[in-house]
Amino acid sequence: MRTQSVITLEQFIIEKEKSNQEATGGFSQIIRDLMLACRIINREVTKAGLVDILGSLNSTNVQGEEVQKLDIYAEKQLIDALKKGGETCAIGSEEQEEIVILNPKGRYVVLIDPLDGSSNIDVNGSIGTIFSIYKRISESGEALVPEDYLQKGRNQVAAGYILYGSSTMLIFTTGNGVNAFTLDPSIGEFLLSHPNIRYPEKCNIYSINEGNYRKLFEGVKQYLRFIKTSNEVKKPYSARYVGSLVADFHRNLLKGGIYLYPGTTDKPSGKLRLLYEGNPMAMLAEQAGGMATNGYTDILDIEPTALHQRTPLFLGNREEVNMIHNFLQVYDQISQLVTNNLGKEKP
Ligand code: P6P
Secondary structure (H helix, E strand, O other), rough: OOOOOEEEHHHHHHHHHHHHHHHHHOOHHHHHHHHHHHHHHHHHHOOOOOOOOOOOEEEEOOOOOOHHHHHHHHHHHHHEEEEEEEEEEEEEEEEOOEEOOOOOOOEEEEEEEEEEHHHHHHHHHOEEEEEEEEEOOHHHHHOOOOHHHHHOOHHEEEEEEEOOOOOOOEEEEEEOOOOEEEEEEEOEEEEEOOOOOOOOOOOOOEEEHHHHHHHOOOOOOHHHHHHHHHHOOOOOOOOOOOOOOOHHHHHHHHHOOOEEEOOOOOOOOOOEEEHHHHHHHHHHHHHHEEEEEEEOOOOOOOOOOOOOEEOEEEEOHHHHHHHHHHHHHHHHHHHHHHHHEEEEEEE
């Protein structure tokens, strides 16, 4: 049987570094730091059901969400590894209200969601670590400034996630396509398993928490109604929703699909965080031939104003995201017309 040549993550990083004249090895070091932390996190995730690491710390994070012990553990591993690596000047984390300074001389800023989908931990569902990497604006050694970490997503030098699922996978991009590496536990190496991933042409899946239906804006409601009931839809969509962005995104990327976490009438900015959820996933989606918007604007073009700011998120096949835009545009106009003409009814 012909054995495909095995490419480890380390070999892949070295090759990329060689092909980039400006590479100094700093960025490669950050990927190594993240991978070390994620191997350690993976070890704990796979035995979470066996040791007393389950269950919440009875505390809540800056988002007001109950903090699971594994969230704290994961964040500590990531911060320790990036600090030791020396290339990261600061880290922004879902679990930390403020930016955390690591190495004043570091040239990169890293934004992380240490353990996304952590409500799935207790039910053995897939969870993930999301990362977003920027070059700092200020000079190495200078004091960090907000502009260093409040950069729009278009400026990311890399983005990716580790999915702790039936296997542990690293998916990331540096702006030249999306590559996936699967951890071979027998040798402790991440091996290139899905080179240059692209969204399939057809969108076959939609992922949304339909429990929020009554609070959705009309355009999204009409989109959902269309894909579920219109005779124009030849092949029915499948509804798939894990409640873990990384798991839903990953399945939709491989099979063709769209993930929606829209704004609602009570929370117009939605739930997801721009800097460490929206931007990294948007960079991956675009690099795989897809699209990511807040319903009106590319996620990557949004100018951030706060570390934990939220954004509505529509993520997936380009054609499907554009279809949602059309529904939103039409029904926003209808809502505006109704509002403008309320109380002007002719006697
Ligand atoms: P809901 C997890 O908390 C998360 O940030 C994403 O990973 C996930 O897609 C979403 O929120 C789930 O939110 O409101 O449907 O439980």
